[in-house]
Amino acid sequence: GNAIDIRPSAAQGLPSGTVQVTGSVFNAQICSALAASDASNFLFATSRVSGAQTDGIFLVNSTGVIEDSEILNSLNSGVTFWGCAQGATIQNSLISGSTDQGVAVVADTVNNRVSHNVQVVDNTFKNNVIANILVDNLSDALVQGNILTGAPDYSVRIHGSPGVSLIADLHFKSYAGLEVKDGANASSALSVFAEHDSTGALVYT
Numbered sequence: 299g300n301a302i303d304i305r306p307s308a309a310q311g312l313p314s315g316t317v318q319v320t321g322s323v324f325n326a327q328i329c330s331a332l333a334a335s336d337a338s339n340f341l342f343a344t345s346r347v348s349g350a351q352t353d354g355i356f357l358v359n360s361t362g363v364i365e366d367s368e369i370l371n372s373l374n375s376g377v378t379f380w381g382c383a384q385g386a387t388i389q390n391s392l393i394s395g396s397t398d399q400g401v402a403v404v405a406d407t408v409n410n411r412v413s414h415n416v417q418v419v420d421n422t423f424k425n426n427v428i429a430n431i432l433v434d435n436l437s438d439a440l441v442q443g444n445i446l447t448g449a450p451d452y453s454v455r456i457h458g459s460p461g462v463s464l465i466a467d468l469h470f471k472s473y474a475g476l477e478v479k480d481g482a483n484a485s486s487a488l489s490v491f492a493e494h495d496s497t498g499a500l501v502y503t
Contacts, residue, residue: 306309306335314338334360364388381406386417400426405436413437424448429455452477
């Protein structure tokens with residue numbers, strides 16, 4: 299199962315859980331290193347997750363910070379923000395080798411919760427297979443100061459999102475850089491797109 303599992307449910311009238319994880323190592327976890335539902339102000343810092351058999355870290359309707367950590371070779375996504383309506387942050391971390399996305403910012407459509415105000419700041423993304431970062435058609439995010447490289451397809455995928463800001467990111471040496479489609483509202487400023495095998499940025503309906 300999960301190494302750390304936070305499962306109190308607001309629907310059951312229980313208070314939010316929280317956790318502080320620092321200086322820890324998680325190797326080949328059967329599921330995730332941290333799976334949190336309805337958690338409040340968690341901290342996951344200076345830790346290493348390697349070879350998780352699902353998502354490295356899986357967050358549902360939770361707030362908190364992931365920082366100064368490494369999330370490597372996850373079988374699904376490195377970090378998933380699933381219906382995190384009150385915002386959460388990943389910063390100063392390395393996310394590499396995920397079979398799906400490095401970071402996925404997505405809605406929980408079953409419970410009618412979008413991910414809102416997710417901040418992805420000053421990270422390095424490398425060799426995540428489907429995309430280094432994915433933002434879905436209902437969620438929004440700030441993507442700032444990141445290094446994104448080595449994706450075998452598009453490095454950043456923004457699919458119909460109502461709002462993604464990409465600021466001062468370095469996109470280089472992936473197959474392709476940025477994909478914006480399905481009427482997404484996305485802006486990019488002070489970013490560099492360089493040395494891709496194919497397209498630097500592609501915007502289409």
